Amino acid sequence: xxxxxxxxxxxxxxxxxxxxxxxxxxxxxxxxxxxxxxxxxxxxxxxxxxxxxxxxxxxxxxxxxxxxxxxxxxxxxxxxxxxxxxxxxxxxxxxxxxxxxxxxxxxxxxxxxxxxxxxxxxxxxxxxxxxxxxxxxxxxxxxxxxxxxxxxxxxxxxxxxxxxxxxxxxxxxxxxxxxxxxxxxxxxxxxxxxxxxxxxxxxxxxxxxxxxxxxxxxxxxxxxxxxxxxxxxxxxxxxxxxxxxxxxxxxxxxxxxxxxxxxxxxxxxxxxxxxxxxxxxxxxxxxxxxxxxxxxxxxxxxxxxxxxxxxxxxxxxxxxxxxxxxxxxxxxxxxxxxxxxxxxxxxxxxxxxxxxxxxxxxxxxxxxxxxxxxxxxxxxxxxxxxxxxxxxxxxxxxxxxxxxxxxxxxxxxxxxxxxxxxxxxxxxxxxxxxxxxxxxxxxxxxxxxxxxxxxxxxxxxxxxxxxx
Amino acid sequence: xxxxxxxxxxxxxxxxxxxxxxxxxxxxxxxxxxxxxxxxxxxxxxxxxxxxxxxxxxxxxxxxxxxxxxxxxxxxxxxxxxxxxxxxxxxxxxxxxxxxxxxxxxxxxxxxxxxxxxxxxxxxxxxxxxxxxxxxxxxxxxxxxxxxxxxxxxxxxxxxxxxxxxxxxxxxxxxxxxxxxxxxxxxxxxxxx
Ligand code: SF4
Numbered sequence: 001x002x003x004x005x006x007x008x009x010x011x012x013x014x015x016x017x018x019x020x021x022x023x024x025x026x027x028x029x030x031x032x033x034x035x036x037x038x039x040x041x042x043x044x045x046x047x048x049x050x051x052x053x054x055x056x057x058x059x060x061x062x063x064x065x066x067x068x069x070x071x072x073x074x075x076x077x078x079x080x081x082x083x084x085x086x087x088x089x090x091x092x093x094x095x096x097x098x099x100x101x102x103x104x105x106x107x108x109x110x111x112x113x114x115x116x117x118x119x120x121x122x123x124x125x126x127x128x129x130x131x132x133x134x135x136x137x138x139x140x141x142x143x144x145x146x147x148x149x150x151x152x153x154x155x156x157x158x159x160x161x162x163x164x165x166x167x168x169x170x171x172x173x174x175x176x177x178x179x180x181x182x183x184x185x186x187x188x189x190x191x192x193x194x195x196x197x198x199x200x201x202x203x204x205x206x207x208x209x210x211x212x213x214x215x216x217x218x219x220x221x222x223x224x225x226x227x228x229x230x231x232x233x234x235x236x237x238x239x240x241x242x243x244x245x246x247x248x249x250x251x252x253x254x255x256x257x258x259x260x261x262x263x264x265x266x267x268x269x270x271x272x273x274x275x276x277x278x279x280x281x282x283x284x285x286x287x288x289x290x291x292x293x294x295x296x297x298x299x300x301x302x303x304x305x306x307x308x309x310x311x312x313x314x315x316x317x318x319x320x321x322x323x324x325x326x327x328x329x330x331x332x333x334x335x336x337x338x339x340x341x342x343x344x345x346x347x348x349x350x351x352x353x354x355x356x357x358x359x360x361x362x363x364x365x366x367x368x369x370x371x372x373x374x375x376x377x378x379x380x381x382x383x384x385x386x387x388x389x390x391x392x393x394x395x396x397x398x399x400x401x402x403x404x405x406x407x408x409x410x411x412x413x414x415x416x417x418x419x420x421x422x423x424x425x426x427x428x429x430x431x432x433x434x435x436x437x438x439x440x441x442x443x444x445x446x447x448x449x450x451x452x453x454x455x456x457x458x459x460x461x462x463x464x465x466x467x468x
Numbered sequence: 469x470x471x472x473x474x475x476x477x478x479x480x481x482x483x484x485x486x487x488x489x490x491x492x493x494x495x496x497x498x499x500x501x502x503x504x505x506x507x508x509x510x511x512x513x514x515x516x517x518x519x520x521x522x523x524x525x526x527x528x529x530x531x532x533x534x535x536x537x538x539x540x541x542x543x544x545x546x547x548x549x550x551x552x553x554x555x556x557x558x559x560x561x562x563x564x565x566x567x568x569x570x571x572x573x574x575x576x577x578x579x580x581x582x583x584x585x586x587x588x589x590x591x592x593x594x595x596x597x598x599x600x601x602x603x604x605x606x607x608x609x610x611x612x613x614x615x616x617x618x619x620x621x622x623x624x625x626x627x628x629x630x631x632x633x634x635x636x637x638x639x640x641x642x643x644x645x646x647x648x649x650x651x652x653x654x655x656x657x658x659x660x661x
Contacts, residue, residue, distance in 0.1 A: 017656045018649060023631050026649060028656055038551065040501035051643070066499065079499040086501045130550040130574060146552035146578035147503075148642065156646045158653055162629075194486055195544045198573060228547060228572060294486050294547075316485060409495050418518070430490040430548060432513055 004269035006166050007235045008201045011141045011266065015124050017158055024160040030123040032153050033109050034061035034096065036087040037411070038128030042151035043090035054157045056095040060118055061087060064108045067101050068412050069374050069401035080412070094154075107377020107403045110134040110345035114218065115377055117247025121236035121263035126153055131345050131427065132231075133224040137217035138244075139236035139266050141201070144225065164201045164230040165275035171206035173283040178461035180355075181216035182347060182425070182444035184208070185223045186288035188280055190298040197229030200276070203268065204234050208282040214243040215349045222346045223427050226295040235267035289332045289457050290429045290442040292320035297429070298442065301459045305330045323431055324439050325419075332457050335441065337423045339416050340371035340452040341434070342398075342445050344408035344426035348376030352425065352445040353384050357392045359449035359463065365397030366455035372399040372414065374406040398452070410435045423451040469583045471639035475564045476608040477537030481598035482527055487541060488548035489575060493557045506553055507560030538607050540598050541568035543591065546575025555579040565609050567616075569594055580632050581642065585611060587626045611637060 005013075018026040032055075039061070046053070053059060066080040075081050084101065091098035099105035105112055110131050113119040119135045125142035126132060128150040135142035145159065153159055175184060202224050209217070217234050224232025241260045244250050251259060286300035297320055299305070308328050311317040321328060326335065342348070342356050353375060365371045373393050375381035381403055384390060390400045407414040408426040410433075416422045418437025425448050426433075429440040443451070450460045497509040514526050522529045528536075539558070545568040546554060555578045558566070566584060569591040579586045587609075597605060600619070608617040611633060616624045635642070 018652050026646065026652070028653070037498050041503045041552075044501070044503070045643075049643070077499075083499050083501055128550060128552075130548065144550040144574055146550055146555075146574060146581065148552060148578065148581035152643050152646065155643050156649075156653065158646060158649075160642070160646070194547065195570065195572075198544070198570065225548075228544065230573060294488070313485065319484075409490075411495050411498065428488075428490070428548060430488045432494055433490050436494070436513055436518070 004271035004273070006203060006268045006272045006274060007139050007266050008141060008166055008203065008233055009272070011122055011124065012163060014122070015141075024162045026158050027124060027161045029126055029153050029157055029159060030058060031113070031118055031125040032059045033113055033118070033125065033127035033132070034059060034150070035065055035109050035127070035129060036063045036083050037065045038147050039090065039150055040083060040086045041147050042128070042154055043094065045151040046094070046154060051155045053094040053096060053154045056097070058157060059096045059154065061091050061096050062099040062106055062109050062112055063087060063101050064106075065405045065409065065411050067402075067404040069404050069406050069414055072101055072402060077412070104378050107379065108345045108348065108405055110218075110222065111349060111376035111380065114138065114214070115247070115379055117244050117249040120244060120250065121240055122266050126159065130225045131222050133229065134218050134222040134345055136224065136231050136233040137214060137221040138240055139234060139263065141231055141233065143231040165199055167197060167200035167202045167229070168274040168277040169202050169204045170277060170279040171204060171208040172279055172281050174208050174211070175282045175285065178446065179285055179287055180444040180446060181212055181219040183285055183288045184282060185220045186290065186295065186298045186442060187285045189223065189227050189296050190288065191280060192227065192278060194226060194294050194296040195228040196278075197224060197227035200229050201231045201233055202227065202229040203274070204232065205268070209234060210237065213351060214239060215351045218349070219346055223295065226427060236263045237267065287444060287447050287460055289447065290440070291324060291326060291332065292317070293323055293429060293431050295427065295429060295442060299332060301332050301447070301457055303332060305332070333459070334456065335421070336456045337421045337441065337451050338369055339420050339422035340365070340369060340448050341374070341407040341422055341424040341426065342372070342448050343374030343376065343406050344424075345376065345405075346427045347425035347445050348374060348380065348403075350380050350383050353380070353389050356445035356449040357389045359446055359460065360396040360398070360453060361392050363396055363453045365452045369452055369455060371397060371452040372401055372407065374401045374414070375403045377403045407434055409433060416440070423448045423457070469639045469641060472564075472583055472585055472611055472636040474608070474610045474612070475537065475585070476606065477564060478533065478535055479538040479540050479597060479601045479605045479607050480527060480533040480536035481540045481601040483542060483598050485542040486544045486547055489546055489551050489554040490548055492546065492554040493551065498551060498553055503556060504560060506557035507562070510557040510561045532604060535562075537562050538565045538567065538609070539563050540594055540601060541566055543569040545571050546579070547572035550574045550578070552578045552582070555582045555584055559584055567594060567597070580636065583636065583639070585609065585636060587628065589624075589626055593624060
């Protein structure tokens with residue numbers, strides 16, 4: 001037996017094309033995902049230098065950031081149209097597969113990768129998008145890159161990488177009823193801060209993680225970047241294998257069984273050592289609500305906003321409270337919202353929508369609140385409609401939209417107006433993220449749904465209708 | 469990419485931690501398909517109010533920093549979105565060097581790829597320069613020697629991975645370099661097939 005290794009180390013070792021002491025390694029990339037916002041300049045760079053896409057077969061593109069979620073046929077935003085036209089032309093010119101706005105595979109890039117089975121354990125996956133960390137849920141090494149690196153991967157199918165260190169985020173105990181994967185990752189970032197992952201691949205371990213579904217694992221890994229990590233990762237297991245069985249882009253029959261065996265062998269070895277380990281107790285975690293302007297500024301729903309003078313960085317807290325128009329020591333449940341957004345690559349999968357629908361079923365969105373549900377992909381939307389979730393949401397007063405990034409970053413018309421306040425299932429509460437002057441509170445789909453009904457944050461565990 | 473050897477310029481202090489790329493360049497400016505022209509949108513909502521007027525209180529708008537080319541920043545600068553539009557905007561605005569206690573890692577890479585020298589420097593030193601910069605501070609950054617010389621002649625050395633240093637000094641194109649590894653890449657592909 002060789003040295004015990006972490007899943008990340010096993011994947012890394014299998015992808016090194018070239019390595020020299022004191023230099024970054026040249027790493028082979030198995031899957032490159034592309035979207036319209038961070039790719040046009042990369043394709044242009046190829047053109048200017050007369051270069052080709054080396055492996056169009058390992059490259060897959062979609063449109064998600066700009067796409068309208070209503071009236072798709074009637075787009076007015078000329079610059080958005082131009083950007084999407086550019087992607088279309090680039091994919092055609094360079095032979096890259098594209099799921100455009102009307103394609104049945106269209107959706108948020110981090111939703112469709114797993115959905116199609118492009119995302120698989122052991123792969124190296126990149127995308128010009130920081131939330132590429134999502135795909136680490138499958139035991140892949142997946143990370144976001146900039147546009148120059150997108151161009152580099154298109155041209156060479158490789159990337160230069162300093163080997164990240166490994167960080168074990170050990171989750172002890174079980175999550176309580178009504179406490180979700182979203183609450184767990186928010187609590188982790190709140191506890192350890194928005195930069196504790198810098199330079200690391202964060203692997204989430206422990207019984208609580210093993211019990212999570214793939215969709216929940218994706219929610220966790222998705223937000224690893226919010227802790228600054230190079231990537232998030234969860235060792236593959238039977239749950240991973242079962243999720244991928246039968247998906248469009250995975251082999252079938254015996255070939256699948258052989259592959260599954262390889263995948264399972266990638267799991268971190270029992271005696272493997274990490275560069276650093278932190279622990280968190282799942283049973284102590286409550287539903288979370290962010291109060292400030294970065295994802296670490298987050299507290300349990302039963303708590304209040306911080307007291308400025310007691311904070312580690314009082315100026316930061318003061319600035320954030322001012323932007324959020326909140327008082328110090330203000331109870332979270334007293335915060336009223338006027339927008340509710342259920343969507344984004346963090347929480348827009350079928351199970352997220354199902355859970356939120358259970359909360360709103362038979363109830364009404366509080367008057368004055370604009371509440372929208374944006375499924376993560378065309379397929380998620382279709383599946384949700386097959387089981388009647390659209391009706392539940394619409395009857396409750398939600399708008400039911402087409403898939404895309406939407407109000408997560410408001411590059412289309414789905415914007416929270418200045419001064420507006422949104423309970424959002426997305427991943428970033430930065431100033432102006434959802435619209436200039438907009439205020440974002442990050443929560444789970446269940447918490448967002450409950451806030452839509454009550455008009456302010458409530459502990460979803462006490463909310464009538466919470467599934468027991 | 470232009471080679472980077474030495475740069476002397478005025479330093480401007482942006483004393484905030486965790487400045488994210490959504491602040492550096494807001495999303496409404498990400499729709500352009502060009503690589504240039506992002507400078508005017510840099511820190512857009514911090515520089516301009518809702519009516520498009522300059523916010524006098526924002527540090528970049530103060531006349532004494534008008535020609536600043538060195539940005540002194542807080543910890544974890546450039547966190548959040550991977551958008552390379554952030555370094556494009558900083559570069560287009562005129563910044564050549566950014567000095568901070570630490571950077572978010574995608575931003576750090578993106579900046580180097582665009583010829584911006586990003587320097588990690590201990591917090592105390594950055595704070596000291598930020599104070600001085602309020603009165604006016606010119607820094608002379610010598611990449612070859614890995615030294616920064618202050619207005620009053622104090623010299624502080626800095627670290628940078630040798631690999632990045634070499635690339636900046638020569639202005640090498642990353643892709644051209646990697647294409648020299650074609651044999652190794654091909655061998656790797658064949659081995660796996
Ligand atoms: S949903 Fe939001 S965070 Fe996810 S890829 Fe789209 S814009 Fe980025």
